[in-house]
Structure formats: structure tokens, C-alpha cells
Amino acid sequence: MWEAGRKLFSPRAAPAPPPATPKTDRGVATLSEAVEQGRRYTTGQLGASAQEPIRLYEEGADLVLEGIRSEPNSEARKAELRELVASCITRAEALKQAQRTASAVCGGDDRGGPSGTRRPLSAPVPALAASFGMGKKNNKPAAVSVEQALFKAAVQGDLATLKRLVEEGVNLEARDGPHGWTALIWAASGGKLGCLELLIAKGAKLDAISNDKWTALHQAALCGRAPCVEALLKAGADARLKNKDGDTALDVAQEWGKTQVIALLENAAAVAA
Numbered sequence: 001m002w003e004a005g006r007k008l009f010s011p012r013a014a015p016a017p018p019p020a021t022p023k024t025d026r027g028v029a030t031l032s033e034a035v036e037q038g039r040r041y042t043t044g045q046l047g048a049s050a051q052e053p054i055r056l057y058e059e060g061a062d063l064v065l066e067g068i069r070s071e072p073n074s075e076a077r078k079a080e081l082r083e084l085v086a087s088c089i090t091r092a093e094a095l096k097q098a099q100r101t102a103s104a105v106c107g108g109d110d111r112g113g114p115s116g117t118r119r120p121l122s123a124p125v126p127a128l129a130a131s132f133g134m135g136k137k138n139n140k141p142a143a144v145s146v147e148q149a150l151f152k153a154a155v156q157g158d159l160a161t162l163k164r165l166v167e168e169g170v171n172l173e174a175r176d177g178p179h180g181w182t183a184l185i186w187a188a189s190g191g192k193l194g195c196l197e198l199l200i201a202k203g204a205k206l207d208a209i210s211n212d213k214w215t216a217l218h219q220a221a222l223c224g225r226a227p228c229v230e231a232l233l234k235a236g237a238d239a240r241l242k243n244k245d246g247d248t249a250l251d252v253a254q255e256w257g258k259t260q261v262i263a264l265l266e267n268a269a270a271v272a273a
Helices: 002-009 023-042 051-070 075-105 126-131 146-156 159-167 183-190 193-201 216-222 226-235 249-255 259-272
Strands: none
Touching (some): 023 075, 146 159, 146 183, 146 193, 183 216, 216 226
């Protein structure tokens, strides 16, 4: 009797824990979330930041790669996962590029979004100041070269200084050190149409490329500078050129949701066809 009671009331064995979700599945889910967060950032939704999707892309890629190494998957599945990781790494790099450009050109506002949502550069931010030699050394302003003055005038829309430098014979194809950008690329990125038109009129190379093979048209598309895109296209800029990621200016505009720029570039493509 007591023996039966003990069996009747003996504690049940704890249920077995559910099987762990494979790392590849967790990684794919994280990458999907990264895509959504990246979409929120590029469409300029309030509070969206590039940092979160970049973090998720990197975390998801690490999980997927660990899963490929440690979990049983067919070769076809592994190839598919590797392609996904490569695509997401490219997206993360594009976010970083946009963040760097926005930080330098748009006064520290790294938010993407439709044309016009970025703040104009009202004062040099530290990264831009360092690029142009505008920092301080021994509590004195650092020396600024003629080329640095050119870049500064172009991105800040200082047309009077730009005209003076051009008249003095400054090299319009000079490159800044960190990016390999010409004055035309800086003017396009900053949306300084007057400076851009002056540089074009004075013979600046329309399709000069940066260290990452971005042209003025790419940068204008990234920042949603529709008037600059229109001026570049009218002057004959080549919209077919691709950056190091294989993207044309139209690809960049579509990725970042720049609707006005997309319309201009699609129209240009239709006319060229």
C-alpha cells in the first residue's frame, strides 16, 4: 500500500528542454531583422539609426558562419547561406558609408531618408575639420592648404571663395586624403548647387572617382541631392558607372529610398535607351 502510494505521488521527471534553435536559423532571423531596421533607417523613420542594423548584420553574419562550420547542412544550403552573408556584409558596408557621409557632410545627422531630411552643414564637424586641416595645433588654427580650402568652400557652399580659388588656378582634380574626393564630389554630397555648377563650368571632371569608386553622381544620389543630380546629368555625367560594390547611382538611390533622384535617373536611363 505504502509502496503504491509512493509510486503514485513520486515527483515527475522534469520535461526535457526543447532542442536549441540552430545557429544558422538564428542568424538568418537576425539578418532579417537587420534588413527591416536598415529599411527604417533609409526611409528616415523617426528614431532610426544606422548603428542598430549594422550591429544586427554583424551579429547575424557571425551566427550563420558559425552554423556553417559546426552544423550539418548540405553543400547547396551552405552555398546559399554564404551568399546571404556576403549580401548582408555589403549592405552593412553601405550603411557605414552612408553614416560616414552623413556625419561629414550633414553636420553629424546620420539619418537617411527622403530628399531634404538631412540637416545642412552649418559648421565643420570634427571629422571634416581634420580632413581639411581645420583643427587646432598648440591652440592655433592648423595651416590650411589651397586644396583643403577648395574642398571646404565646395562643401560649405562658399561660392565667393571658390571663385577666387578657381581664378588663382587651383587644381580642380585635387583629392582629399581620407576619401579621395574631388571638390566636385564634395559639392555634390553637400548639395551645393552653385558651387557644383561653377566647377562643371570650369571643366571639373564629371566622372572622377573616389577611393571607393564613387562619383559625384553616386554621392548626390546617396544624399538625395536632386538638383545636383539633375545638373550632373545635364552636363553629361555617366549614370552607368559602378562603385566598388557594383552599384550605379540609380542602385544607390533605390537602396536609400531617394524618390526624387530615382525619378531623375530612371528618366535619364529611358532617354539614353
